[in-house]
Amino acid sequence: MGGSKEKACRNCKRIVQGDVCDNCGSTSFTTTFSGLIIIIDPEKSEFAKELKLKKAGAYAVKLG
Ligand SMILES: [Zn+2]
Known part of the structure; x- marks a missing residue:
């Protein structure tokens, strides 16, 4: 098992691991x-x- 899927915040494009974006607070x-x-x-x-x-951190270049 293992390997949490990477996801990007729709608001600021930050790559987030938790349930809340630690950059803008978006969910x-x-x-x-x-x-x-x-x-x-x-x-x-x-x-x-x-x-x-x-x-600072990782961000997606393009969403969708
Ligand atoms: Zn965000």
Whole structure:
């Protein structure tokens, strides 16, 4: 067994393991997403700025 399925927050695209997005608090997720980007320094990432991400972590590039 094992291997929790990765899911992405529909609101901010963050890859979330629990039941609540720890970035925006959303509980709406999708397991259908493509691309994965790791934000290490949100302040310096164009992608983070574009999505207004303030937290480092993994995010899906595209949902659906
Ligand atoms: Zn979120």
